[in-house]
Amino acid sequence: MSKQFLATLFALLFLTPLGAQTPLRVAAAADLEPVLPPILVQFEKNTGIHAVATYQSSATLTTQIENGAPFDIFLSADLSFPKRLIDAGLADSTTPVTYARGTLVLWERKDSALPPPSLELLRSPALKRLAIANPERAPYGRAAVAALQSLKLYDVIKPRLVTAENIAQAAQFADSANADAGLISLTSALTPRLSADGSYFVIPRDLYPPIEQGAVIISNTNRRDMAHKLLDFLLSPNVQTELARSGLTPVK
Amino acid sequence: MDWQAFALSLRLALVTTAILLAIAVPLSALIVLGRGRWLAAVEALATLPMVLPPTVLGFFLLVLLGPRTAFGRGVAAVLGHPLAFSFSGLVVGSVIYSLPFAVQPLVAGFGSVDTALVDAARLLGAGPVRLVSSILIPLARRSLLAAIVLSFLHTIGEFGVVLMLGGDIPGATRTLSIVLYDQVESFDYATAGHTALLLLGLSALALVAVYATSQKRGSVRSA
Numbered sequence: 001m002s003k004q005f006l007a008t009l010f011a012l013l014f015l016t017p018l019g020a021q022t023p024l025r026v027a028a029a030a031d032l033e034p035v036l037p038p039i040l041v042q043f044e045k046n047t048g049i050h051a052v053a054t055y056q057s058s059a060t061l062t063t064q065i066e067n068g069a070p071f072d073i074f075l076s077a078d079l080s081f082p083k084r085l086i087d088a089g090l091a092d093s094t095t096p097v098t099y100a101r102g103t104l105v106l107w108e109r110k111d112s113a114l115p116p117p118s119l120e121l122l123r124s125p126a127l128k129r130l131a132i133a134n135p136e137r138a139p140y141g142r143a144a145v146a147a148l149q150s151l152k153l154y155d156v157i158k159p160r161l162v163t164a165e166n167i168a169q170a171a172q173f174a175d176s177a178n179a180d181a182g183l184i185s186l187t188s189a190l191t192p193r194l195s196a197d198g199s200y201f202v203i204p205r206d207l208y209p210p211i212e213q214g215a216v217i218i219s220n221t222n223r224r225d226m227a228h229k230l231l232d233f234l235l236s237p238n239v240q241t242e243l244a245r246s247g248l249t250p251v252k
Numbered sequence: 253m254d255w256q257a258f259a260l261s262l263r264l265a266l267v268t269t270a271i272l273l274a275i276a277v278p279l280s281a282l283i284v285l286g287r288g289r290w291l292a293a294v295e296a297l298a299t300l301p302m303v304l305p306p307t308v309l310g311f312f313l314l315v316l317l318g319p320r321t322a323f324g325r326g327v328a329a330v331l332g333h334p335l336a337f338s339f340s341g342l343v344v345g346s347v348i349y350s351l352p353f354a355v356q357p358l359v360a361g362f363g364s365v366d367t368a369l370v371d372a373a374r375l376l377g378a379g380p381v382r383l384v385s386s387i388l389i390p391l392a393r394r395s396l397l398a399a400i401v402l403s404f405l406h407t408i409g410e411f412g413v414v415l416m417l418g419g420d421i422p423g424a425t426r427t428l429s430i431v432l433y434d435q436v437e438s439f440d441y442a443t444a445g446h447t448a449l450l451l452l453g454l455s456a457l458a459l460v461a462v463y464a465t466s467q468k469r470g471s472v473r474s475a
Contacts, residue, residue, distance in 0.1 A: 059437045129337065134420070136438045162337050162419030172311070173419065178318045178336040 024051040024226045025070060027061040029077035029213065030166045031102060031140065031185040035246040036075075043233050049226050057166040059137035065090060065218060072221040073230055075213070077102060077167075078139035082216040089219065096214030099234045100248035103186035104143045104208060105200040107174055114180055117201035121181060122153055131162050131173035131182035139211050140167040144183035146208040174198070186247035213248070253447055254431045261428040264339070265407040268346040272354040272403045275347070277396075280358035281384045285370070298355040301348055306412025313345050314417050337419035342427070345413040353402040361395020362388045397466050405455060 028036055033055040040051045054061070058076040062084055065071055074091070076082045082096035106117040115121050122130070133141030141163070148154040162178075164170035167185050174182030175197055189200040215234070217227045233239055240250035283295050301309060317335040318324045328334045335341035365388055373387050389396060411429040418425030420434075428451060435444035 057437070059439075063437070063439070129419075131419070134434070134437075136434060162421065164419070165415055169416070172314070173336075176315050176318045176336075177320045178314055178334065179419075 024049055024223055025072050026051050026053040027071040027074045028053045028055050029058045030055050030168050031077050031187045034187050034191045039239055047229055057138055071218050072223050073217050073227040075215045077213050079212050079214040082214040085216055091216035092219055096216050098212045098251050099215050100213045100243050102211030102213055104203045105186050105189045106181055107184050107189050107198050107200045108181040109177055109198045127180050129160055129162050129179040131164055131170040131179035133167040133170045134163050138166050140185050143208040143211050147203050150207040190247040256423055257426050257428045257431045261408050264342055265404045267343055268407045269400055269403045271347050276354035276358055280355055280362055283359050284362040299352045302352045307416050310413040310416025336417055339424050341417055342414055342425055345417050346407045346410055349413050350403045350406045353406045354399045357395045357398040361392030365391045
């Protein structure tokens with residue numbers, strides 16, 4: 001093994017390549033995973049700013065930011081987590097910017113023996129297991145519980161609920177047929193995989209408080225201008241149309 | 253402190269450890285006493301669960317045990333309910349997940365027993381069961397103890413597999429590590445701190461008790 005080889009190995013392990021610019025770091029809620037990547041590609045094409053996203057539950061990202069994770073902008077799935085960061089003095093604005101609204105759907109596999117997804121399916125005793133996201137921390141989980149409560153079904157169905165860590169896992173429970181159906185995000189239901197495997201029913205919006213997805217810019221970023229550009233880009237008419245195609249409701 | 257979850261974790265760890273011993277003792281004896289290169293493959297296979305991230309292992313089990321595979325449907329027909337989101341499902345997951353922690357110490361322990369003793373016993377006509385029960389286990393007591401302790405603690409602390417396979421159902425699949433995670437994720441750091449401290453304290457006490465009774469301190473141990 002030559003010295004050069006060892007030196008190269010060392011360089012690969014410990015040194016940041018020269019000239020590589022740190023990208024804009026985006027903390028993004030899990031429901032954006034199917035939505036955001038093409039938008040970030042378009043953003044780079046338009047502005048030359050390279051942005052990379054980390055997808056986690058909004059609660060996990062909030063904890064990470066509170067403990068110094070080096071994110072520049074936080075795209076949450078609700079307003080409470082960004083507000084939490086604002087209150088802690090970790091985010092710039094006084095209120096989070098709502099960039100989209102989420103839609104809750106009831107999703108079921110096409111090969112299920114049960115009736116197709118509808119409010120009737122939720123009332124059916126044949127529905128043995130219903131997957132939801134954790135209502136303590138996932139906004140879609142909170143919306144699912146609120147919807148079931150509005151339908152006066154929550155107490156009946158509670159023993160049959162299986163709780164997933166986040167909305168993507170709730171979709172996984174239903175797609176793997178371990179749960180008979182799932183209350184998941186429209187963004188998940190519209191992914192190629194899930195739209196091939198199943199069908200969905202949009203839960204009427206008056207049954208749950210709106211899932212307002214809020215963004216904040218992290219205070220200790222040194223790339224505030226770039227972060228603002230991304231936020232403006234998200235709110236631009238073209239991107240808002242794009243969001244609508246992916247299962248989010250535009251705010252503009 | 254969620255005592256229901258605590259009891260559930262204890263029950264899961266006890267059941268898992270018992271099943272693991274029943275599997276790992278014969279398996280380790282086979283690996284040590286047997287002949288043939290295929291045993292290397294067996295040993296490798298028994299160690300592999302350590303490689304997969306627990307959440308990935310849990311996901312594979314979720315799919316494998318689910319109603320979309322013939323295996324999953326077969327199990328559901330026998331048990332009367334699907335394995336996912338049930339205590340028995342967690343037991344299956346835990347046994348696979350903790351297998352290396354039972355097999356590794358036993359293989360090491362059985363392997364360090366003097367082969368002259370094993371050969372002598374064989375000459376005197378001892379069969380494999382007798383070899384294991386009268387020679388290997390008594391001479392590798394510490395390894396057996398290590399296998400029990402590691403399997404038990406590894407299952408108590410198990411998280412990824414339970415998260416993927418469990419569905420967070422109180423009394424059935426909500427284990428203490430899931431409760432702890434929920435508390436941390438809900439910013440309930442004080443409660444999480446108490447839960448973690450109690451778990452650590454109880455485990456430390458149990459470990460000290462086990463190790464204190466398992467050997468005479470200061471005495472010279474024979475190989």
